[in-house]
Amino acid sequence: MDKAREILRQHFEVGLSQREIADSVKVSLGTVSGILAKARAAGISYPVKLNNKELGSILYPPVEKDGNQKYAEPDMEYVHREMQKKGVTLTLLWEEYKTEHPDGLMFTQFCTRYRAFRKMNDVYMHKIYKAGERIMVDWAGDTMSYTDSGGEKHLVYLFVGALPASSYLYVEPFRDMGQQAWISAHVHAFEYYGGVPRIIVPDNAKTAVSKIDSHDPEANRTYADMARHYGAAIVPARVRKPKDKAPVETGVQIVERRIIAKLRHRQFHGFDELWEAVRDELEEVNRKPFQKLPGSRLSVFKETEQPLLRPLPSTRYECADWKQVRAGMDYHVQYDGHFYSVPYLYAGKLLELRATANAIEVFSDHERIASHIRSCASQIRYVTLPEHMPSNHRAMTDWTPERFEAWARKFGPETQAYIRFLIQRREHPEQAFKTCAGVLRMGESLSAAGMEAVCRAAKEKNVFTYKYFSMLFKRMASEPNKRPSAPIRHENLRGGSYYGGDANA
Template identity: 45%
Template sequence: MAYLHRELAKKGVTLALLWEEYAAEHPQDHYSYPQLARRYRAWRDGLEVSMRQVHKAGERMYSDFAGEKLRIVDAKTGEISYASLFVACMGFSSYTYAEAFPSEQLPCWIAGHVNAISFFGAAPHIITPDNPKAIVTRACRYEPELNRTFSEMAAHYGCVVIPARVRKPKDKAKVENAVLQAERWILAPLRNRTFFSLDEANQAIRERLAWLNNRRMRGMEASRSELFAGVDRPAMLPLPTRPYEYATFKRARVNIDYHVEVEGHYYSVPYRLVGEEVEVRMTR
């Protein structure tokens, strides 16, 4: 049944096609199509909720921040701060990426996605984040308005952004389960350790993450890493030559000397834009 589940994630594959192949391979002793369909549905219903949904190979990456925080102690002052754990996972394989950040502001959302895509070695076709204000500037069931920087980041990798809908728990069941697994198998084992920097914490997180991805999943007869390499990864998009560079945007009016002022610096623009309002893209 795990084989059927893996094959159904591939584009164009149906249960009817898999039954035809199965019947041809076992002509004298095989289930009828209705019998096989019933057995597969019963097996699928025994999986975790997030695994029961049909996730196409390489199609979608889900992302969110965990609710649990990681304590960081300043080695010099003893001051305690709390880091947030960013979690991203692929839809079919549940292959997971996790990293601690100092906040849940836009730069951390962007860095989390850029680093996750780099970790996967390929880009998904769709990114489905939760519905945070840092990303979704105006919530809408059909066409939410997205932050310009996040939209540009996704376009850089050829991805479409479809945020999870408000009060639609099935939209984010996959990432909620990934967050739960990260809290259970990454944060909980590290609860009694003292970290003096984010780098130190992320080194420990990477070790636990490798363990989680290589752990065999109940009911799937394979690990997240194996499912990712065999199913998700071949169907994902190739990476661009360079990772996305964080940028912000602002409006500015062109002065009479055809220059615009941006954070105390002046930049020339075509003279025909004098008096016009233009959009400025700023990188670090």
């Protein structure tokens, strides 16, 4: 259902065409068309308020297969002639073909047959990119370096973003190529452009794609979250297919030749100095006139691409770390050495955790079930909300030393002194709370005088565990009036002095 939800989001929220959605989600055009048609028929829009089971029953009802179905083959010579005309696309020709042959080939097979026909006839296509449609991103292969105040040398990696319709570039140096740098580079690039393209085309690095697959790659969760925040779709380039993102490959070459190579003899004494030099060279590259075309990257961008970019959201994206976690039986999930509560009904279940610099959010089946301010205090490892606790656990949170002493005072001063003794025996008062509660509950079955006698004896005998207090309590409660008997005296008994080691021994 995740792909179905993504199809609906990209259609209703991002506004992509069905073909673009199919490329982004890595499904056939027929699947996209079918899901949107069924969603429209059922009155479903985005955001989807149905759970996965309800959505699946609508989008994928049981169907009967017809093994004898036949397809009318399209006239590829006619398709090829029409493709030479301005404004004619394969999508348009396929729709005309489907109108004439409703049971004909789906779009994928239609395109496969056309590619085979074109290959046989040695036909090649020049790809033209629409303004404001996509950004292609990559890291430059060459690196730069700077020397810090201590004389230590540090490598710097350059992020490159290119808008293919205008060849307008964005370049930014980073100290590493990690997830944080990758996300920050995109955020800064969108702010540099003043808007957001509809499609992001990365390569298959781990910061962009968590599962590499020729047919069904899975975007990195943090990367996908960032794209969703800006209303963009991620369409990774195919593995070992650099032509899928040829404009940024060209952009990387330009950066390596006109920025990195140009600054190779300069000695930088800090990261900020290097960043300023790269920024100056970037502005020069974007302002330099084209050799064979009128204008420059900057002028073409302002004229054609900038007006078509989607507006930036009201808030900047905050980089988040996604992690799959399992709630313990104490209904807490762990992240970075701290434990955060979730509703107790989710104890033992597999959940998804989203962590930012300031907040922790926990999700179950795409629904947020808990939100906490992120804790950085080493002495406070557990963050628990009272509403997440069952009623019996919630009552325990009200336990304090004063409450137990007040409870013990109802029996008498000996009981109160014994409860204070139990609490002071432990390093932390909380460690004695369960023992105190057990002792006082046990005393409810005995008279106040009897409880006072038991507590006095327990303190004198240094009893501080519930187990031994229970044994003492049961013995004294069963013999409330029993007194020690007087020693037996008889002439045949030697007496205690016999064992004392005196002169008569």
